[in-house]
Amino acid sequence: MRMSPIKKMFFVFLGILLVVALAGCSGINSTSTTANGKFKGTITMYAGNYSPTAVLQANQKPATELKKLADEYYKKTGVKIEFIKGLPASQDYMTWVRTKAAGGQLPDVIWSQWYDANSSLAQGTLQDLSKYYKQPDPYADNKPWSSLLNSQIVSETKAPNGSSYVLNGDYVGTATFYNKDAFKKAGITTLPETWSEFIDACKKLKAAGYTPFSWDLASTPTGMDRLTWLSRLFYTNFYSSEYKQLLFTGNETMTTEDQVIAIKKGIFGPKNKKWLALYPIIKSFSQYWQKDYTGGDSNGQGNMLAFVKGNVGMYFDGSWAASQIASAKPSFNWGSFKNPYPDPSTSQYATNFDSSASIGGPSSAFQFAVASQKADNTITPAKEKAIIDWLMFITTPEHDQSIVNELGQYVPTVKGAQAIPALKNLSALTNKPLNSVFGGINLTEEEQDAIYRAFQSYITGDVTLNQFAQTCDTQMNQAADKLIAQNHWDLSKYLNN
Template identity: 25%
Template sequence: MGDPALSRRGFLAASVAAGLGVTALSGCGGDSDGGSSSGTTTIEWWNISTTEPTKTVWASLAQQFEAQNPKVKVKIVQLENDAYKSKMTALTASGKLPDIFHAWGGGVLKQQVDAGLVEDLTDRTQPWADGLLSVSKQPYLLDGKLYGVPFDIGMIGFWYNKALFKKAGISAPPATWSGFLDAVKKLKSAGITPIGLAGKESWTGMYYWAYLAMRTAGVDALQQADKNKDFTGDGFVQAGQHLKDLVALQPFQRGFLGAAYSSPTGQAAAVGNGKAAMELMGQWAPVVEADAGKGLGRDLGFFPFPAVEGGAGKITEVFGGGGGHALRKGAPQAAVDFLKFFASETTDRELVKKTGVLPVVPGADSALTDANIKAVQAQLKGATGFQLYLDQAYAPALGQQVNDSVAGLIAGSKSPQQVTDAITRTAKEEQ
C-alpha cells in the first residue's frame, strides 16, 4: 500500500517551476503513438506504485491489457512519491508530459491544464466514466470538464477506540460539535487521552480546520474563497474559534507538538496502542495503526466529522481525496482504452481485494470485507458534497500556508483571525 501519508499529500510540495533541467529525462509522450513499423503503439504509464503488493498487481494489469490489445505495449515508469513529484515538475516546465500519469487533481492538475498540457477526457470517456462513483471524480473536474479518471477515493473521519469510549461512558459517537467536545471532556475525566495528533506534521491539524470550515461556512464557501482570494469571512474565523475551543481542552497526547504521524511514538501508534481514544485520519488509518502500534481489532470504529450547530455545512459533506490518472494532450486512443480497462468493474474488484483501495466502480463494492471500510464507503456513496484536501485543492504555496497557519493556531501562536488573514495574504500573492 506504500506510505499512505505521502500518497495522501500528493503534490504538496510540487510547483510548476520554470528553469528546472530536463535533459536527463528521456522524451516521454509525443512520440509514443507512432513510428513503429510493426504497427504497435507504445504508451508510457507513469505512476507511484513502487511498493508491494501494488507494484506487482499493477504490472500484472498492464500485461492483461496488452494481452487484450496485441498491438499495444505499455511501458511502465514507477517512481517513489517525492521523486515522481520532482520529475513531473520538470516535465511540466518542459511542456511534455507522459501519455498516462498519476494525478491527485486540484491545484497542480489545474496548472497543467491551464498550460495546455492535459487531455480533456469529458467526451472521450463517456459513457463509461458516467458510471463511476460521482464523488471520486470531483478532484478531476475543472470548469465542468473531466481531466482525470480516478482509481481510488477516500475520506477523512474519526477512528475511535470503542472500549475507551465505553469506559468514559460515551454510548455513541457524537454527531454534533458540542457533543464532540462533551465526549472529549468525558474521556479526560476518565483519565483517557482523547485524541492522538502528529503536531510535527502540519497536514494532520489542517484536517480539523478544513472540516470545521466546511461545517460552518459550507463546502461551496471554501471553493469560492479560493476563487475570490479571500478567506476572511465569518465562517472561516468561526472554524478557527471552534478549533481553538478544542485545543483549550488539551485533548492531545503529551508531546504531540513533536510527534510524527506514523512513527512508533507518533499519532497512529498512540491510537493503535490504546493510549489515545481517537484520531482524525483517512481510510488508511487502521493499517498504519496496526503497523506503528498493535492495532485495535474489533475495538476500532469509525464516525464522520460532526455537524456544527447553526453552520451552513452538512454532516454528509465529506473531505478527502484519492488517486487517478490523467493523459497528456493528444494522447493516443490506446491510452484512453487503458483508462477504461483500469476503471472496469473487473479491474476495480482486483484492486480492492489485492491493494486495499476503496472502489470507484459501484459494482466492486461487494469486494469489501472490513466493516469499518464499508462504513467509509457508505459515507462516500451518500455524500452530498465533496472537498479535496486543501493542500491539494489549492495552489501549492496556498495549501502550505493553510497547513502552517492552522499548525500555529494549534500551537497557540496564531489566533483564528490571524489564520484567515495569513491564508488570504498568500492567496492574493499568488494572483
C-alpha cells in the same frame, strides 16, 4: 569525381540508419496498426503509487495488481502495458510532466490530480475523457462507461470549460480511528456523527479509564495539519449557506484569491465572531487529550503509535493509516468512522450540513489522464482507442477494488467496488460535494507557522483568546497583502461591493 558503387551503398545504408534512428527518437515505431485498423504495440503508463515500478519508501508495500491486470490484458488484446519507472523523491513530478509534454514525449497515460490537470498544465496537454463516457464498456456487459464512474466526482472535478481530464478510481479520506474494545467497555453503542456525540464519547471513554483522544500539539507537520483539518471541518459547516457567495472569482471551488477577498471583507478573521468561535471549542476539547500532547510526534506517527498501544480511544488520521495500523497488529479490535461535524448543540453558528467530506477527496493515487497528440507524438486514433479500452478494463468494479485495496490506503470509487473493512465507514464520503472552507489560516507558510504558535500558547493557557485573535488578524492581513502584491490582484470590484 564519380562515387564508387561501394560508397553509394554505404551512404544509402547510412541514410536508412538515420531515418530509423529519427523514427525511434520521435516514437513513430512504437505505434502501429493491424490490417483491420486496431492498435498493435505498447501503451506507456506512469501509474504513481499503484505502479509495480514505483519507488518505495521504508516499509512501503509494493503494488502488484496493475501488473497482473496488464498481463491479463495482453493475453486478451495483444497490447502491452509498459509501466514507467517512478521518479525519485528529489525530482519534482509536475516539472517532469511539463518538460515531457513540451517535447511531445509524455507517457500515454499519466497520474495527475484533477486540480493540476484543470489549472496547472497547459491547455491541450491532456485529452478530454468525457467524450468517451457514454461509450459501452466491453468489460462490464457493455454498460455505458459513465454508469460505473462516481457521478458526483466526475461532476465536481470538471475543468471550467466542462472537460474531464482525469479518470478517478479512489478517494483519500480522513477519519477518526477508534478502539472498538474501548468503546464497548465505555458503553458507546453507536458511532458519533456530530461533534456533540463525539464529545459525549470522550466523556465516556475517560470515565472508563482510557485516554479519550491522542492529539499532537507539537510544531510538526502533523500538528499543523490537524489544526487545518479541524478548521475545514468547522468552517465548511459554519459557512455552508454562504459557500456559493464565497466563490468570488467564479471557480467551482474556493481559491486562494477567494480566501484573500474574504479576509479583506472581514468574513474570515477574528473580527467575525463566527470565525473565532472555533478556537474555544478546540480548547474545551483539549481536556480529553493525552497529558503530553505538547511533545514530539515520532516522525509524524506519534498519535498512531499511542493508539496501537491500546490505552487511547480515538485519534484523527488519513485513510492511508489503515495499512499502518494493521501492520502493527494491535491487540484490540479497531475501525474508523467519518469525522464528526459540528451541530447546533456545539455552537450557535453550526448548521445541519455534514462537513465530514471537507477533509480529503478524489486526490490520491488512482487519478489517471491521457496525453494529447501534442504532448505525446506517438498518439494515433487507433492508439487512443486502445488506451481508452485499457482504462475501461481497469475500472470495472472488481478491478478497481483489487487495485485500490491491495495497498489498503484509500477507498475505491467505481460503483460496486467495496472498501476494506477498516475504511468501510468512509465510503459514503465519495458521494459528498467537494466543498471545503479553510478559513484563511494557511495562505503562506509564515502565516501558518505564526498562527500555529499562537494557537499552541492559547491551548496551554499562556495567552488569552483576545491575544490569539490579535495575532491571527495581523498575520492573515499580512499574508493577504503579500499575495495581492505578488499576483498583482485588483480586488476593488470585490471589496467595493
